[in-house]
Amino acid sequence: MSVFRSPNLSEIGIKGKVVYETRNCLIIERGDRRSLIAKSGRLFLFRVDDGSSVLVLGDRLIGRPEERVKKA
Secondary structure, three states, X not given: OEEEEOOOHHHOOOEOEEEEXXXXXXXXXXXXXXXXXXXXXXXEEEEOOOOOEEEEEHHHHOOOXXXXXXXX
């Protein structure tokens, strides 16, 4: 996962593995560091197991994961 677009320019290009998710944030593990990235206003690039990439608007991820599943 990487931050493709963000209002906070210092977040653009942050890459890592999503290790935890809150209602409004993603926790990204980057080596021995963890970064808290807000979902709102960001565009994330996720790499899928088959090697393809998917752009996801962070605003579409807002909410607890178990609540998003119910909406689908």
